[in-house]
Amino acid sequence: MFENPKFIKSVFTLEGVVKEQLPEVILCGRSNVGKSSLINSLFNRKNLAKISSTPGKTRSINYYLIDDKFFLVDLPGFGYAKISRTEREYWASLIEGFLSKSDNIFLALHIIDSRHKPTDLDIKLNSFLNHFEIPYNIILSKVDKLKQSEMALAKKNIKNYFPELSYGDNLFVYSSVKKTGKKELLQRFSALFYSR
Numbered sequence: 001m002f003e004n005p006k007f008i009k010s011v012f013t014l015e016g017v018v019k020e021q022l023p024e025v026i027l028c029g030r031s032n033v034g035k036s037s038l039i040n041s042l043f044n045r046k047n048l049a050k051i052s053s054t055p056g057k058t059r060s061i062n063y064y065l066i067d068d069k070f071f072l073v074d075l076p077g078f079g080y081a082k083i084s085r086t087e088r089e090y091w092a093s094l095i096e097g098f099l100s101k102s103d104n105i106f107l108a109l110h111i112i113d114s115r116h117k118p119t120d121l122d123i124k125l126n127s128f129l130n131h132f133e134i135p136y137n138i139i140l141s142k143v144d145k146l147k148q149s150e151m152a153l154a155k156k157n158i159k160n161y162f163p164e165l166s167y168g169d170n171l172f173v174y175s176s177v178k179k180t181g182k183k184e185l186l187q188r189f190s191a192l193f194y195s196r
Contacts, residue, residue, distance in 0.1 A: 001194055002186060004067050005043040010060035014097045018063050023070040024104045028125060029111035031077030034141040037176035061098060069193045078121055099132050106192060107135050114140035114154045118161045137170045144175035
């Protein structure tokens with residue numbers, strides 16, 4: 001289980017999306033929340049997902065095939081200020097178009113930096129997911145940078161924005177450095193795709 005993750009391809013337009021009918025778990029969130037690091041640490045591969053020191057570098061939809069069971073689909077990070085407005089709008093339309101057109105999305109993992117409050121764009125993404133009736137979990141990333149008391153506060157505060165969250169059910173924490181939350185996330189995938 002989780003022994004054979006493969007990078008399949010990057011696509012820059014909706015015409016290029018993978019047509020194979022497998023369930024999809026999508027990763028979405030602001031630029032620099034640690035999506036690529038999460039992918040690599042989750043599957044014990046250093047270079048499965050390319051990590052850049054420049055936020056906003058992921059400008060494509062990236063497909064990873066996990067054990068021939070499901071696709072992990074990394075959507076472009078949004079909200080990075082140092083790119084042109086035209087490019088930001090293109091990313092937004094690409095993400096919205098993908099969410100509206102894909103019939104295979106099983107689950108969205110909305111990743112939010114645990115050190116910061118959700119932004120207006122996070123709230124907009126959440127409303128997209130609700131609008132398209134896509135089940136989602138929220139993952140608070142980079143929790144290794146928090147003290148225990150700060151982590152407890154982050155878990156409490158996120159519910160002010162998304163009251164439906166319940167820790168361990170649809171709210172998780174993650175650290176790519178310390179592997180905090182890795183076991184719980186893999187159990188989530190296992191329950192969805194390996195117990196059928």
